Amino acid sequence: MGLFRREKEPPREGDKQEYVSPSQWKMIWRAFRKHRLGNVGMAIILVLIVGAVFAEFFAPYDYKDQYNSYSFSPPSTLHFRSESGFSLRPFVYKTKRTFDRETYRPVFTEDTSKKYYIRLFVRGSEYRLLGLFKTNIHFFGARSEDGDEAMVFLFGADAYGRDLFTRVMIGGRISLAVGPFVILLGFPISIFLGGISGYYGGGVDMFLQRFGEVFMAIPGLPILLVIGAALSGFGLSAVLVFFGIIGALTIVSWAGMARVIRGQVLAIRQMDFVSSAKAAGASDVRIIIRHIAPNVTSYLVVAATLTIPGMMLSEAALSFLGYGIHEPMTSWGQLLNAATNISGIQEHPWLLIPGVFIVISVLAFNFMGDALRDAVDPFSIV
Amino acid sequence: MITYIVRRTLYMLPLLIIVSLISFLLIYIMPGDYLTRAQMNPQVTQETLAQMRAAYGLDQSVLVQYWLWLKQIILHGNFGMSFETMRPVFWTLFMGGRLMWTIIVSLTTMLLTWMISIPLGIYSATHQYKPSDHTLTFFGFLGLSIPNFFFALVLLWLLVAVFKVGNHGLGVGGLFDNRFIAAPWSLAKFGNLLWHIWPAWLVIGTSGMAGLIRYMRGSLLDTLSLQYVQTARAKGLPERTVIYKHAVRNAINPLVSMLGMSLPGLVSGSLITAIVLNLPTVERAFFSALQMQDQYVIMGGLLFFSLFLLLGNLIADILLAWVDPRIRYS
Numbered sequence: 001m002g003l004f005r006r007e008k009e010p011p012r013e014g015d016k017q018e019y020v021s022p023s024q025w026k027m028i029w030r031a032f033r034k035h036r037l038g039n040v041g042m043a044i045i046l047v048l049i050v051g052a053v054f055a056e057f058f059a060p061y062d063y064k065d066q067y068n069s070y071s072f073s074p075p076s077t078l079h080f081r082s083e084s085g086f087s088l089r090p091f092v093y094k095t096k097r098t099f100d101r102e103t104y105r106p107v108f109t110e111d112t113s114k115k116y117y118i119r120l121f122v123r124g125s126e127y128r129l130l131g132l133f134k135t136n137i138h139f140f141g142a143r144s145e146d147g148d149e150a151m152v153f154l155f156g157a158d159a160y161g162r163d164l165f166t167r168v169m170i171g172g173r174i175s176l177a178v179g180p181f182v183i184l185l186g187f188p189i190s191i192f193l194g195g196i197s198g199y200y201g202g203g204v205d206m207f208l209q210r211f212g213e214v215f216m217a218i219p220g221l222p223i224l225l226v227i228g229a230a231l232s233g234f235g236l237s238a239v240l241v242f243f244g245i246i247g248a249l250t251i252v253s254w255a256g257m258a259r260v261i262r263g264q265v266l267a268i269r270q271m272d273f274v275s276s277a278k279a280a281g282a283s284d285v286r287i288i289i290r291h292i293a294p295n296v297t298s299y300l301v302v303a304a305t306l307t308i309p310g311m312m313l314s315e316a317a318l319s320f321l322g323y324g325i326h327e328p329m330t331s332w333g334q335l336l337n338a339a340t341n342i343s344g345i346q347e348h349p350w351l352l353i354p355g356v357f358i359v360i361s362v363l364a365f366n367f368m369g370d371a372l373r374d375a376v377d378p379f380s381i382v
Numbered sequence: 383m384i385t386y387i388v389r390r391t392l393y394m395l396p397l398l399i400i401v402s403l404i405s406f407l408l409i410y411i412m413p414g415d416y417l418t419r420a421q422m423n424p425q426v427t428q429e430t431l432a433q434m435r436a437a438y439g440l441d442q443s444v445l446v447q448y449w450l451w452l453k454q455i456i457l458h459g460n461f462g463m464s465f466e467t468m469r470p471v472f473w474t475l476f477m478g479g480r481l482m483w484t485i486i487v488s489l490t491t492m493l494l495t496w497m498i499s500i501p502l503g504i505y506s507a508t509h510q511y512k513p514s515d516h517t518l519t520f521f522g523f524l525g526l527s528i529p530n531f532f533f534a535l536v537l538l539w540l541l542v543a544v545f546k547v548g549n550h551g552l553g554v555g556g557l558f559d560n561r562f563i564a565a566p567w568s569l570a571k572f573g574n575l576l577w578h579i580w581p582a583w584l585v586i587g588t589s590g591m592a593g594l595i596r597y598m599r600g601s602l603l604d605t606l607s608l609q610y611v612q613t614a615r616a617k618g619l620p621e622r623t624v625i626y627k628h629a630v631r632n633a634i635n636p637l638v639s640m641l642g643m644s645l646p647g648l649v650s651g652s653l654i655t656a657i658v659l660n661l662p663t664v665e666r667a668f669f670s671a672l673q674m675q676d677q678y679v680i681m682g683g684l685l686f687f688s689l690f691l692l693l694g695n696l697i698a699d700i701l702l703a704w705v706d707p708r709i710r711y712s
Binding site (some may be wrong): 026038188217218221222223229230315316317333342346355362366367 | 397398400401404405406409411412413508523524526527528529530531532535536539542543554555600604646649653654657658668669670675680683687688689690692
């Protein structure tokens with residue numbers, strides 16, 4: 001469907017008219033570039049991926065570090081104006097936690113005696129960039145003129161005084177990785193079984209269809225919850241639970257994908273060029289690789305892109321309910337697990353921030369997938 | 383038609399039995415059961431524990447346990463006992479108004495979603511590529527991309543912290559304010575229900591609306607490009623008649639199958655919404671059972687959701703065949 005399609009520019013006079021037929025992928029790319037929202041989606045995804053890959057660099061702290069005296073600290077206020085006038089460079093003040101005498105709620109007050117400017121490329125906790133290079137340079141941090149450090153919580157802090165911005169950056173890794181991992185695991189299964197089913201038809205098709213229907217008869221979220229509960233019951237390590245979740249998501253989603261692929265293969269198999277190849281004596285393997293595969297790959301790319309949002313949402317829901325990713329690992333859904341009750345949200349609304357990242361990234365994937373679908377299918381009129 | 387429905391219904395049985403086996407095995411491999419937790423409770427004596435074990439066949443092999451459970455279901459319609467409520471699973475999951483509320487919430491949400499999405503889809507198609515079409519599509523996508531639980535949380539936060547509805551004597555979550563729960567039905571109680579149910583409508587509905595709007599839009603655009611529409615226009619019929627009498631009536635047909643397909647989606651969507659908004663539905667009872675490791679209730683719940691899903695697919699196929707006489711049953 002056409003979203004925000006740009007008008008085609010008429011060829012200018014003097015333009016050299018070339019008559020070359022571009023490759024299929026070039027044509028898809030060209031059509032994709034015309035979808036503004038699809039391009040915006042792709043740009044957002046690229047930014048998010050860069051953020052996730054260099055998460056430790058962009059995050060000012062270690063995501064496990066607890067600053068207990070800053071438990072539930074609200075987001076730091078970035079100041080631009082002080083008694084000495086306006087400064088383009090934002091600064092923060094150190095905050096001190098006191099307790100309200102009546103409600104016994106923590107109150108954070110700023111100590112305005114000393115300014116801590118936000119500086120770029122400051123030295124902080126040590127980490128390995130890309131898991132390889134040991135370094136301690138972080139993208140930003142707050143330091144005073146004499147090099148004294150102040151905490152800066154862009155998104156506030158959680159119950160243990162951990163920086164939420166840092167945790168959002170690190171959590172994005174898991175949230176963004178879930179979709180691709182499920183595709184990596186599930187697509188080969190779906191392509192293989194769906195392909196066989198569509199190409200050979202008959203009894204094989206019958207059997208595989210019935211087999212797939214069993215998986216499609218199991219309701220997604222409830223079964224994911226039960227598998228998640230079983231996984232956490234075993235007391236597995238966080239990494240194993242992560243792969244368990246990937247496995248569970250694959251189990252509930254492969255059958256649907258296989259059915260789509262079967263449909264595609266079935267449609268192409270009945271086309272004249274396949275019959276001609278058969279008549280010319282081409283082997284099954286040759287027909288599949290040379291004739292069918294090139295016609296299905298573009299649909300696969302689209303299907304993959306459109307699978308990711310659903311997987312991200314499922315992972316988020318599972319982790320939010322406490323049956324998905326768990327400590328010490330974190331994801332956007334898992335971070336929202338801290339915001340389950342209304343009184344907690346009322347007092348610490350910044351705990352909802354990770355959800356905004358889920359919305360943005362899922363939206364971006366949906367836009368991109370939608371634009372890709374249009375680009376791949378030249379016959380769709382909408 | 384009737385033989386088709388009967389055959390499809392019979393076909394659901396083996397599927398349900400396989401699903402029951404899968405859910406049984408899943409619960410079986412789950413470490414620790416309700417009895418392990420009961421052991422920690424000093425008030426429960428060893429004899430009671432042994433009795434419970436024997437009664438549920440928990441000391442026998444997996445297959446024997448599964449067989450005992452399945453036999454009870456088939457012969458007596460007995461899905462087992464809830465260890466938590468000490469009542470049958472059926473009661474724990476459905477009674478106390480839970481099944482009724484699930485159906486009410488699902489059906490009203492579906493009705494509203496359709497009543498809003500279809501006109502919006504028609505509007506979108508007749509205003510193709512206009513700013514209003516783009517805006518609608520954008521908001522549709524937004525609704526699709528917001529996780530239900532996050533939307534519900536934000537809504538609760540807005541109502542409580544920003545609009546401070548508590549100051550006006552209005553509560554959030556659940557289906558009624560406390561003072562209305564036991565009260566007899568009255569206009570005030572109904573009003574209170576409406577106040578509590580609209581967040582659920584909004585949260586569950588938005589996730590399905592995008593798909594419906596876009597489907598309706600696409601289907602109508604397809605139809606509008608057909609020749610009989612051109613003929614109708616050439617006859618000089620007013621555009622309104624062309625769209626509503628000629629095009630929409632045909633464009634809406636393929637959507638009917640989405641009606642049944644959206645049933646399972648409603649269950650998943652309302653599962654998490656019911657938990658956040660604290661609605662007394664089957665989904666919520668299922669989730670509490672999961673937290674308590676109340677195994678028979680979990681298995682019963684999975685079977686129920688599976689049945690719901692299969693019924694949804696069946697309804698979809700029947701409706702599609704009903705609106706489109708070209709479809710043959712095979």
